[in-house]
Amino acid sequence: MNTLLRPLPISVWIACFGSIAMLIAQVAGLSTMNALLLPLALPCALWIAVAWWRASSKGDSFLTERLRLGLVGGLWGTAGYDVVRVPLHLMGLNPFPPIRAYGMWVSGLDHATPLTDFVGFSYHLSNGITFGWIYALLMTGRHWGWGVLFGLGLEVMAVVTPFGELFGLRAFSQTVIIAFVAHLFYGYPLGRICQDRKSRGLGVSLGWSGTAIAALAAWFVLAWQPVAGYPKLSGRVIRIGPAAIYPGVRDIHLPAGAEIMLRNETDRELKARLRSTKDGHHGAGVEIVLPAKSEKAHTLPAGGLYQLAVPGEPWRSAWVFAWER
Incomplete structure:
Protein backbone atom coordinates (compact mmCIF):
# COMPACT_ATOMS: atom_id res chain seq x y z
CA MET A 1 0.00 0.00 0.00
CA GLN A 225 27.06 41.57 15.84
CA PRO A 226 28.30 44.80 17.44
CA VAL A 227 31.27 46.49 15.82
CA ALA A 228 34.42 46.98 17.94
CA GLY A 229 32.79 45.72 21.11
CA TYR A 230 29.64 47.81 21.17
CA PRO A 231 28.11 49.98 18.47
CA LYS A 232 27.75 53.69 18.91
CA LEU A 233 24.50 54.49 20.60
CA SER A 234 21.91 56.39 18.59
CA GLY A 235 20.14 57.29 21.80
CA ARG A 236 18.89 55.70 24.99
CA VAL A 237 15.52 57.42 25.10
CA ILE A 238 12.57 55.27 24.04
CA ARG A 239 9.62 57.44 23.09
CA ILE A 240 6.20 55.90 23.64
CA GLY A 241 3.20 57.26 21.80
CA PRO A 242 0.33 56.45 19.44
CA ALA A 243 2.41 56.23 16.25
CA ALA A 244 4.98 53.70 17.43
CA ILE A 245 7.45 52.94 20.16
CA TYR A 246 10.86 54.39 19.28
CA PRO A 247 9.73 55.24 15.69
CA GLY A 248 12.23 55.14 12.88
CA VAL A 249 14.91 53.14 14.72
CA ARG A 250 15.44 49.45 14.12
CA ASP A 251 16.54 48.51 17.63
CA ILE A 252 18.75 49.56 20.53
CA HIS A 253 22.09 47.98 21.42
CA LEU A 254 23.41 48.53 24.95
CA PRO A 255 25.78 46.80 27.34
CA ALA A 256 24.14 45.01 30.27
CA GLY A 257 23.64 47.33 33.22
CA ALA A 258 23.02 50.35 31.01
CA GLU A 259 20.17 52.70 31.75
CA ILE A 260 17.42 53.51 29.28
CA MET A 261 14.95 56.39 29.56
CA LEU A 262 11.27 55.70 28.86
CA ARG A 263 9.31 58.77 27.79
CA ASN A 264 5.52 58.80 27.82
CA GLU A 265 4.45 61.27 25.14
CA THR A 266 0.72 60.82 25.70
CA ASP A 267 -1.72 62.68 27.96
CA ARG A 268 -2.57 59.59 30.01
CA GLU A 269 -0.89 57.06 32.24
CA LEU A 270 0.66 54.08 30.44
CA LYS A 271 1.72 50.71 31.79
CA ALA A 272 4.64 49.49 29.71
CA ARG A 273 6.00 45.96 29.99
CA LEU A 274 9.65 45.07 29.54
CA ARG A 275 10.25 41.35 29.22
CA SER A 276 13.30 39.28 28.47
CA THR A 277 13.23 36.40 26.02
CA LYS A 278 14.81 34.35 28.79
CA ASP A 279 11.35 34.25 30.37
CA GLY A 280 9.70 33.39 27.09
CA HIS A 281 6.12 33.33 28.28
CA HIS A 282 4.05 36.20 26.89
CA GLY A 283 2.78 37.16 30.36
CA ALA A 284 6.24 37.54 31.88
CA GLY A 285 8.20 40.72 32.37
CA VAL A 286 8.37 43.86 34.49
CA GLU A 287 5.56 46.40 34.45
CA ILE A 288 6.69 50.02 34.34
CA VAL A 289 4.06 52.66 35.15
CA LEU A 290 4.57 55.93 33.30
CA PRO A 291 2.45 58.97 34.29
CA ALA A 292 1.26 61.25 31.52
CA LYS A 293 3.97 63.37 29.89
CA SER A 294 6.72 61.89 32.04
CA GLU A 295 10.06 60.14 31.85
CA LYS A 296 11.36 57.24 33.89
CA ALA A 297 14.77 55.61 33.90
CA HIS A 298 15.12 51.83 33.87
CA THR A 299 18.30 49.78 34.21
CA LEU A 300 18.74 46.64 32.16
CA PRO A 301 19.60 44.04 34.81
CA ALA A 302 21.51 41.57 32.63
CA GLY A 303 22.48 40.68 29.10
CA GLY A 304 19.70 39.48 26.86
CA LEU A 305 17.08 40.39 24.32
CA TYR A 306 14.29 42.54 25.72
CA GLN A 307 10.96 43.57 24.25
CA LEU A 308 9.26 46.79 25.35
CA ALA A 309 5.55 47.03 24.63
CA VAL A 310 2.38 48.61 25.98
CA PRO A 311 -0.16 45.74 26.33
CA GLY A 312 -3.56 46.54 24.90
CA GLU A 313 -2.28 49.30 22.61
CA PRO A 314 -1.95 48.85 18.82
CA TRP A 315 1.61 50.13 18.84
CA ARG A 316 4.78 48.58 17.59
CA SER A 317 7.13 47.20 20.24
CA ALA A 318 10.82 48.03 20.57
CA TRP A 319 13.65 45.53 20.95
CA VAL A 320 16.62 46.21 23.21
CA PHE A 321 19.73 44.05 22.82
CA ALA A 322 21.80 44.05 26.01
CA TRP A 323 25.29 42.62 25.62
CA GLU A 324 27.23 41.23 28.53
CA ARG A 325 30.30 43.28 29.34
Whole structure:
Protein backbone atom coordinates (compact mmCIF):
# COMPACT_ATOMS: atom_id res chain seq x y z
CA MET A 1 0.00 0.00 0.00
CA ASN A 2 1.98 2.96 -1.34
CA THR A 3 0.16 5.68 0.62
CA LEU A 4 0.57 7.84 3.68
CA LEU A 5 -1.73 5.48 5.60
CA ARG A 6 1.08 3.22 6.76
CA PRO A 7 2.87 3.21 10.13
CA LEU A 8 6.20 4.49 8.81
CA PRO A 9 4.97 7.57 6.87
CA ILE A 10 2.46 8.45 9.59
CA SER A 11 5.15 8.24 12.29
CA VAL A 12 7.44 10.47 10.20
CA TRP A 13 4.66 13.01 9.71
CA ILE A 14 4.04 13.14 13.47
CA ALA A 15 7.78 13.41 14.20
CA CYS A 16 7.96 16.49 11.96
CA PHE A 17 6.00 18.41 14.60
CA GLY A 18 8.78 17.93 17.18
CA SER A 19 10.63 21.09 16.15
CA ILE A 20 7.68 23.47 16.32
CA ALA A 21 6.38 21.79 19.50
CA MET A 22 9.45 23.13 21.33
CA LEU A 23 8.57 26.70 20.41
CA ILE A 24 4.89 26.28 21.25
CA ALA A 25 5.80 24.97 24.70
CA GLN A 26 8.21 27.90 25.25
CA VAL A 27 5.84 30.72 24.35
CA ALA A 28 2.92 29.07 26.14
CA GLY A 29 4.94 28.80 29.35
CA LEU A 30 4.67 24.99 29.46
CA SER A 31 8.40 24.26 29.24
CA THR A 32 11.58 25.66 27.70
CA MET A 33 13.15 24.88 24.37
CA ASN A 34 16.41 24.03 26.08
CA ALA A 35 14.68 21.47 28.31
CA LEU A 36 12.90 19.86 25.34
CA LEU A 37 15.88 19.73 22.99
CA LEU A 38 17.17 16.29 24.01
CA PRO A 39 13.97 14.48 25.05
CA LEU A 40 11.78 15.76 22.18
CA ALA A 41 13.50 17.39 19.22
CA LEU A 42 16.50 15.09 18.95
CA PRO A 43 14.51 11.79 18.99
CA CYS A 44 12.13 13.20 16.37
CA ALA A 45 15.02 14.22 14.12
CA LEU A 46 16.72 10.84 14.54
CA TRP A 47 13.52 8.96 13.74
CA ILE A 48 13.03 10.95 10.53
CA ALA A 49 16.60 10.12 9.49
CA VAL A 50 16.15 6.42 10.32
CA ALA A 51 12.82 6.26 8.52
CA TRP A 52 14.32 7.89 5.42
CA TRP A 53 17.16 5.36 5.45
CA ARG A 54 14.77 2.44 5.87
CA ALA A 55 12.50 3.67 3.10
CA SER A 56 15.45 4.19 0.77
CA SER A 57 16.94 0.76 1.48
CA LYS A 58 13.56 -0.94 0.86
CA GLY A 59 12.81 0.99 -2.31
CA ASP A 60 9.88 2.88 -0.82
CA SER A 61 9.63 5.56 -3.49
CA PHE A 62 6.50 7.10 -1.94
CA LEU A 63 8.24 8.13 1.26
CA THR A 64 11.71 8.88 -0.11
CA GLU A 65 10.37 11.11 -2.89
CA ARG A 66 8.27 13.13 -0.49
CA LEU A 67 11.09 13.54 1.98
CA ARG A 68 13.36 14.74 -0.83
CA LEU A 69 10.75 17.17 -2.12
CA GLY A 70 9.96 18.45 1.37
CA LEU A 71 13.65 19.00 2.10
CA VAL A 72 14.38 20.97 -1.05
CA GLY A 73 11.02 22.77 -0.96
CA GLY A 74 11.51 23.67 2.68
CA LEU A 75 15.01 25.00 2.02
CA TRP A 76 13.93 27.14 -0.91
CA GLY A 77 10.83 28.27 0.94
CA THR A 78 12.95 29.35 3.92
CA ALA A 79 15.34 31.17 1.60
CA GLY A 80 12.43 33.00 -0.01
CA TYR A 81 10.91 33.78 3.37
CA ASP A 82 14.14 35.33 4.63
CA VAL A 83 15.28 37.09 1.45
CA VAL A 84 12.06 39.07 1.19
CA ARG A 85 12.63 40.31 4.75
CA VAL A 86 16.22 41.49 4.24
CA PRO A 87 15.19 44.80 2.58
CA LEU A 88 12.65 45.31 5.36
CA HIS A 89 15.41 44.82 7.92
CA LEU A 90 17.59 47.37 6.12
CA MET A 91 14.64 49.79 6.10
CA GLY A 92 14.36 49.50 9.87
CA LEU A 93 11.20 47.40 10.07
CA ASN A 94 12.92 44.85 12.31
CA PRO A 95 11.56 41.45 11.14
CA PHE A 96 14.29 39.19 12.58
CA PRO A 97 14.27 39.38 16.43
CA PRO A 98 12.45 36.03 16.81
CA ILE A 99 15.42 34.20 15.28
CA ARG A 100 17.77 35.69 17.87
CA ALA A 101 15.31 34.73 20.61
CA TYR A 102 15.21 31.13 19.32
CA GLY A 103 18.97 30.85 19.73
CA MET A 104 18.89 32.07 23.33
CA TRP A 105 15.97 29.80 24.21
CA VAL A 106 17.48 26.68 22.66
CA SER A 107 20.90 27.39 24.20
CA GLY A 108 19.43 28.21 27.59
CA LEU A 109 21.38 31.48 27.77
CA ASP A 110 20.09 34.89 28.83
CA HIS A 111 22.30 36.84 26.43
CA ALA A 112 22.98 36.79 22.71
CA THR A 113 26.28 35.76 21.14
CA PRO A 114 27.32 34.83 17.58
CA LEU A 115 26.89 31.19 18.63
CA THR A 116 23.33 31.66 19.88
CA ASP A 117 22.52 33.60 16.71
CA PHE A 118 23.75 30.63 14.67
CA VAL A 119 21.73 28.25 16.83
CA GLY A 120 18.68 30.44 16.34
CA PHE A 121 19.07 30.44 12.59
CA SER A 122 19.59 26.67 12.62
CA TYR A 123 16.37 26.20 14.56
CA HIS A 124 14.57 28.59 12.19
CA LEU A 125 15.84 26.42 9.31
CA SER A 126 14.69 23.22 11.02
CA ASN A 127 11.17 24.62 11.15
CA GLY A 128 11.31 25.49 7.47
CA ILE A 129 12.37 21.95 6.58
CA THR A 130 9.96 20.12 8.87
CA PHE A 131 7.04 22.23 7.66
CA GLY A 132 8.18 21.32 4.16
CA TRP A 133 7.97 17.64 5.05
CA ILE A 134 4.57 18.07 6.67
CA TYR A 135 3.30 19.59 3.43
CA ALA A 136 5.07 17.21 1.04
CA LEU A 137 3.84 14.05 2.77
CA LEU A 138 0.24 15.15 2.27
CA MET A 139 0.23 17.36 -0.82
CA THR A 140 2.86 16.17 -3.32
CA GLY A 141 1.48 16.39 -6.85
CA ARG A 142 -1.14 18.99 -5.91
CA HIS A 143 -1.35 22.48 -7.46
CA TRP A 144 1.22 24.94 -6.09
CA GLY A 145 -1.61 27.15 -4.82
CA TRP A 146 -2.04 24.73 -1.95
CA GLY A 147 1.53 25.56 -0.91
CA VAL A 148 0.67 29.27 -0.80
CA LEU A 149 -2.39 28.54 1.33
CA PHE A 150 -0.24 26.35 3.58
CA GLY A 151 2.27 29.16 4.08
CA LEU A 152 -0.46 31.66 4.87
CA GLY A 153 -2.05 29.16 7.25
CA LEU A 154 1.22 28.92 9.18
CA GLU A 155 1.16 32.67 9.72
CA VAL A 156 -2.47 32.60 10.82
CA MET A 157 -1.48 30.07 13.48
CA ALA A 158 1.41 32.29 14.55
CA VAL A 159 -0.89 35.29 14.98
CA VAL A 160 -3.61 33.55 17.00
CA THR A 161 -1.25 31.65 19.33
CA PRO A 162 0.80 33.19 22.19
CA PHE A 163 3.62 33.61 19.63
CA GLY A 164 1.62 36.42 18.05
CA GLU A 165 1.31 38.28 21.33
CA LEU A 166 4.92 37.73 22.37
CA PHE A 167 6.37 39.12 19.13
CA GLY A 168 3.79 41.84 18.59
CA LEU A 169 2.11 40.37 15.51
CA ARG A 170 -1.35 41.32 16.74
CA ALA A 171 -0.56 44.84 17.85
CA PHE A 172 0.96 46.37 14.72
CA SER A 173 -0.77 45.95 11.36
CA GLN A 174 2.38 46.59 9.34
CA THR A 175 4.15 43.73 11.13
CA VAL A 176 1.31 41.35 10.29
CA ILE A 177 1.34 42.39 6.63
CA ILE A 178 5.10 41.81 6.45
CA ALA A 179 4.72 38.38 8.04
CA PHE A 180 1.98 37.29 5.63
CA VAL A 181 3.91 38.50 2.58
CA ALA A 182 7.01 36.61 3.76
CA HIS A 183 4.95 33.43 4.12
CA LEU A 184 3.78 33.81 0.52
CA PHE A 185 7.44 33.55 -0.48
CA TYR A 186 7.73 30.41 1.67
CA GLY A 187 4.62 28.69 0.35
CA TYR A 188 5.12 29.33 -3.37
CA PRO A 189 8.54 27.61 -3.78
CA LEU A 190 7.41 24.73 -1.58
CA GLY A 191 4.17 24.27 -3.49
CA ARG A 192 5.84 24.57 -6.89
CA ILE A 193 8.57 22.03 -6.12
CA CYS A 194 6.09 19.52 -4.69
CA GLN A 195 3.77 20.00 -7.67
CA ASP A 196 6.42 19.62 -10.38
CA ARG A 197 8.59 17.05 -8.54
CA LYS A 198 11.69 18.55 -10.13
CA SER A 199 14.13 17.51 -7.40
CA ARG A 200 13.94 13.72 -7.68
CA GLY A 201 17.69 13.30 -7.42
CA LEU A 202 18.39 16.38 -5.31
CA GLY A 203 21.68 17.13 -7.06
CA VAL A 204 22.01 20.79 -8.01
CA SER A 205 18.71 21.66 -6.33
CA LEU A 206 19.99 20.67 -2.90
CA GLY A 207 23.39 22.22 -3.59
CA TRP A 208 21.90 25.57 -4.52
CA SER A 209 19.49 25.36 -1.62
CA GLY A 210 22.32 24.75 0.84
CA THR A 211 24.39 27.58 -0.63
CA ALA A 212 21.49 30.02 -0.36
CA ILE A 213 20.79 29.04 3.24
CA ALA A 214 24.48 29.21 4.23
CA ALA A 215 24.73 32.71 2.76
CA LEU A 216 21.64 33.81 4.66
CA ALA A 217 22.93 32.31 7.90
CA ALA A 218 26.29 34.07 7.52
CA TRP A 219 24.56 37.36 6.75
CA PHE A 220 22.23 37.04 9.70
CA VAL A 221 24.91 36.16 12.24
CA LEU A 222 27.33 38.83 11.05
CA ALA A 223 24.70 41.55 10.60
CA TRP A 224 23.63 41.40 14.23
CA GLN A 225 27.06 41.57 15.84
CA PRO A 226 28.30 44.80 17.44
CA VAL A 227 31.27 46.49 15.82
CA ALA A 228 34.42 46.98 17.94
CA GLY A 229 32.79 45.72 21.11
CA TYR A 230 29.64 47.81 21.17
CA PRO A 231 28.11 49.98 18.47
CA LYS A 232 27.75 53.69 18.91
CA LEU A 233 24.50 54.49 20.60
CA SER A 234 21.91 56.39 18.59
CA GLY A 235 20.14 57.29 21.80
CA ARG A 236 18.89 55.70 24.99
CA VAL A 237 15.52 57.42 25.10
CA ILE A 238 12.57 55.27 24.04
CA ARG A 239 9.62 57.44 23.09
CA ILE A 240 6.20 55.90 23.64
CA GLY A 241 3.20 57.26 21.80
CA PRO A 242 0.33 56.45 19.44
CA ALA A 243 2.41 56.23 16.25
CA ALA A 244 4.98 53.70 17.43
CA ILE A 245 7.45 52.94 20.16
CA TYR A 246 10.86 54.39 19.28
CA PRO A 247 9.73 55.24 15.69
CA GLY A 248 12.23 55.14 12.88
CA VAL A 249 14.91 53.14 14.72
CA ARG A 250 15.44 49.45 14.12
CA ASP A 251 16.54 48.51 17.63
CA ILE A 252 18.75 49.56 20.53
CA HIS A 253 22.09 47.98 21.42
CA LEU A 254 23.41 48.53 24.95
CA PRO A 255 25.78 46.80 27.34
CA ALA A 256 24.14 45.01 30.27
CA GLY A 257 23.64 47.33 33.22
CA ALA A 258 23.02 50.35 31.01
CA GLU A 259 20.17 52.70 31.75
CA ILE A 260 17.42 53.51 29.28
CA MET A 261 14.95 56.39 29.56
CA LEU A 262 11.27 55.70 28.86
CA ARG A 263 9.31 58.77 27.79
CA ASN A 264 5.52 58.80 27.82
CA GLU A 265 4.45 61.27 25.14
CA THR A 266 0.72 60.82 25.70
CA ASP A 267 -1.72 62.68 27.96
CA ARG A 268 -2.57 59.59 30.01
CA GLU A 269 -0.89 57.06 32.24
CA LEU A 270 0.66 54.08 30.44
CA LYS A 271 1.72 50.71 31.79
CA ALA A 272 4.64 49.49 29.71
CA ARG A 273 6.00 45.96 29.99
CA LEU A 274 9.65 45.07 29.54
CA ARG A 275 10.25 41.35 29.22
CA SER A 276 13.30 39.28 28.47
CA THR A 277 13.23 36.40 26.02
CA LYS A 278 14.81 34.35 28.79
CA ASP A 279 11.35 34.25 30.37
CA GLY A 280 9.70 33.39 27.09
CA HIS A 281 6.12 33.33 28.28
CA HIS A 282 4.05 36.20 26.89
CA GLY A 283 2.78 37.16 30.36
CA ALA A 284 6.24 37.54 31.88
CA GLY A 285 8.20 40.72 32.37
CA VAL A 286 8.37 43.86 34.49
CA GLU A 287 5.56 46.40 34.45
CA ILE A 288 6.69 50.02 34.34
CA VAL A 289 4.06 52.66 35.15
CA LEU A 290 4.57 55.93 33.30
CA PRO A 291 2.45 58.97 34.29
CA ALA A 292 1.26 61.25 31.52
CA LYS A 293 3.97 63.37 29.89
CA SER A 294 6.72 61.89 32.04
CA GLU A 295 10.06 60.14 31.85
CA LYS A 296 11.36 57.24 33.89
CA ALA A 297 14.77 55.61 33.90
CA HIS A 298 15.12 51.83 33.87
CA THR A 299 18.30 49.78 34.21
CA LEU A 300 18.74 46.64 32.16
CA PRO A 301 19.60 44.04 34.81
CA ALA A 302 21.51 41.57 32.63
CA GLY A 303 22.48 40.68 29.10
CA GLY A 304 19.70 39.48 26.86
CA LEU A 305 17.08 40.39 24.32
CA TYR A 306 14.29 42.54 25.72
CA GLN A 307 10.96 43.57 24.25
CA LEU A 308 9.26 46.79 25.35
CA ALA A 309 5.55 47.03 24.63
CA VAL A 310 2.38 48.61 25.98
CA PRO A 311 -0.16 45.74 26.33
CA GLY A 312 -3.56 46.54 24.90
CA GLU A 313 -2.28 49.30 22.61
CA PRO A 314 -1.95 48.85 18.82
CA TRP A 315 1.61 50.13 18.84
CA ARG A 316 4.78 48.58 17.59
CA SER A 317 7.13 47.20 20.24
CA ALA A 318 10.82 48.03 20.57
CA TRP A 319 13.65 45.53 20.95
CA VAL A 320 16.62 46.21 23.21
CA PHE A 321 19.73 44.05 22.82
CA ALA A 322 21.80 44.05 26.01
CA TRP A 323 25.29 42.62 25.62
CA GLU A 324 27.23 41.23 28.53
CA ARG A 325 30.30 43.28 29.34
